[in-house]
Amino acid sequence: MKNGICRNCRKQSVFRKKADQDYTIPIRSFSVAAVYHFVCANCGYIENYILDDGKLRQIANNWEYVLPYDEPSPYEDDEGSAWTPPPPEPDDVRREDETDEHEQIP
Ligand SMILES: [Zn+2]
Numbered sequence: 001m002k003n004g005i006c007r008n009c010r011k012q013s014v015f016r017k018k019a020d021q022d023y024t025i026p027i028r029s030f031s032v033a034a035v036y037h038f039v040c041a042n043c044g045y046i047e048n049y050i051l052d053d054g055k056l057r058q059i060a061n062n063w064e065y066v067l068p069y070d071e072p073s074p075y076e077d078d079e080g081s082a083w084t085p086p087p088p089e090p091d092d093v094r095r096e097d098e099t100d101e102h103e104q105i106p
Contacts, residue, residue, distance in 0.1 A: 001038045001047045008045035015039055025050060027058045 001007045004014050016038045024032040033055035038047045050056055 001040075001045075002049060002051075006040035006043060006045055007047070009040060009043040011040065011042040013040055013042040015041055019048070025055075025059075027055060028062050031055070031058060033059070 001014060005012055006014055016036050019035040019037055023035055025035060026032050033050045033052055036049050036051050038049060039045070050059075
């Protein structure tokens with residue numbers, strides 16, 4: 001999104017604007033971070049970012065770290081089957097016409 005390409009629709013139609021003064025992230029006493037809205041003018045997708053590296057470092061040094069863990073999938077069925085990762089993106093999958101070219105039969 002920050003690179004000008006919409007994460008949702010892949011169009012190069014992203015615009016950004018600094019949020020209002022009353023929409024900031026309080027980091028600690030006397031320190032707030034400005035928020036930037038990134039909006040896709042094609043599909044309306046929105047993301048918000050702090051762009052100041054110094055403020056991001058302050059957050060990393062002062063806020064509570066969130067330990068990563070796997071969240072249950074919202075698509076989990078009623079029987080509670082285990083979460084499985086989504087299938088790879090189409091770019092990662094070899095096309096059939098490519099496999100024929102490079103495949104060597106022993
Ligand atoms: Zn979009």
